[in-house]
Amino acid sequence: MLRVAIPNKGTLAEPAAQMLREAGYRQRRDPKDLVCADDANDVEFFYLRPRDIATYVGSGDLDLGITGRDLLVDSGAPAEEVVDLAFGGATFRFAARPGTLTSAKELGGHRIATAYPGAVRRYLDEHGLTADVIRLDGAVENAVRLGVADVVADVVSTGATLRQAGLEIIGEPLLVSSAVLVRRADAPEHPQAAQLLRRLHGVLVARRYVMLAYDVPAGLLDRASSLTPGIESPTVSPLHREGWVAVQAMVQRDDVHRIMDALYELGARAILVTNIHACRL
Ligand SMILES: Nc1ncnc2c1ncn2[C@@H]1O[C@H](COP(=O)(O)OP(=O)(O)OP(=O)(O)O)[C@@H](O)[C@H]1O
Ligand SMILES: O=P(O)(O)OC[C@H]1O[C@H](OP(=O)(O)OP(=O)(O)O)[C@H](O)[C@@H]1O
Numbered sequence: 141m142l143r144v145a146i147p148n149k150g151t152l153a154e155p156a157a158q159m160l161r162e163a164g165y166r167q168r169r170d171p172k173d174l175v176c177a178d179d180a181n182d183v184e185f186f187y188l189r190p191r192d193i194a195t196y197v198g199s200g201d202l203d204l205g206i207t208g209r210d211l212l213v214d215s216g217a218p219a220e221e222v223v224d225l226a227f228g229g230a231t232f233r234f235a236a237r238p239g240t241l242t243s244a245k246e247l248g249g250h251r252i253a254t255a256y257p258g259a260v261r262r263y264l265d266e267h268g269l270t271a272d273v274i275r276l277d278g279a280v281e282n283a284v285r286l287g288v289a290d291v292v293a294d295v296v297s298t299g300a301t302l303r304q305a306g307l308e309i310i311g312e313p314l315l316v317s318s319a320v321l322v323r324r325a326d327a328p329e330h331p332q333a334a335q336l337l338r339r340l341h342g343v344l345v346a347r348r349y350v351m352l353a354y355d356v357p358a359g360l361l362d363r364a365s366s367l368t369p370g371i372e373s374p375t376v377s378p379l380h381r382e383g384w385v386a387v388q389a390m391v392q393r394d395d396v397h398r399i400m401d402a403l404y405e406l407g408a409r410a411i412l413v414t415n416i417h418a419c420r421l
């Protein structure tokens with residue numbers, strides 16, 4: 141049975157469970173459950189702290205896990221990112237009171253409070269900087285106010301927490317994070333793991349793309365197809381109406397209105413968009 145770690149709480153927990161549900165896996169009903177067996181798919185899910193997931197996967201005790209890229213880096217565990225799951229996006233940044241530092245190059249000699257000491261030390265080493273890293277559990281923005289540190293390194297999403305604490309961002313993000321699927325660096329092939337990966341890819345594609353269908357005069361087919369090339373190639377079917385064809389192609393959801401306008405102007409009609417529920421490409 142494939143053993144998969146997923147977050148039990150926090151920002152990543154519900155979207156991870158939702159993505160697995162969309163991929164056809166059974167998920168726990170009670171948020172207190174720590175294990176959920178999906179016998180039909182031969183997979184067992186373990187609900188763990190996202191911070192611990194790379195450790196379990198890196199040790200080989202669990203086969204796969206969903207966690208944040210920043211938490212994976214911070215753990216230093218021998219686990220690797222298999223696929224970016226495109227949710228739980230955030231940046232990981234340095235911040236300080238205005239006037240403390242003008243750039244990350246000046247971090248040397250400062251006291252940096254963070255709940256991600258592994259990620260911060262890696263950054264400092266890579267940039268040849270020596271600073272005092274103070275490990276805290278959370279609410280690290282308070283460390284500056286309380287005089288424990290002069291810089292924080294933390295997850296920034298909207299930036300509201302930093303603003304409220306009177307801190308400003310220093311330099312570029314150390315990391316751009318999102319939820320990722322991780323496995324042990326030298327993991328052996330596992331048929332259920334390959335299947336889970338294929339299913340997650342299917343969910344990612346189903347979320348990113350929609351199906352576009354339209355009718356167009358056959359003489360305009362080449363120009364219409366160049367607007368909707370699809371992933372392989374558009375499907376073209378004859379219409380009862382002489383000289384017209386029906387076309388179907390996948391297009392990126394973000395692009396669909398621009399493409400529909402262009403198709404309409406070209407002369408296409410009956411332009412319809414439908415969601416893709418699931419897919420295997
Ligand atoms: N707004 C956010 N706040 C915190 N973490 C976020 C946010 N958006 C995305 N994440 C990601 O979620 C992961 C942290 O999850 P974790 O459960 O440890 O913290 P949390 O969601 O803040 O929950 P907690 O209530 O335990 O602090 C990291 O990978 C982080 O990049
Ligand atoms: O940029 P924002 O949208 O404000 O979000 C980022 C903040 O949210 C998280 O804190 P959380 O509320 O989880 O508290 P914690 O520090 O105790 O984890 C994170 O640690 C930042 O402090």
Ligand SMILES: [Mg+2]
Pocket residue numbers: 278
């Ligand atoms: Mg938090």
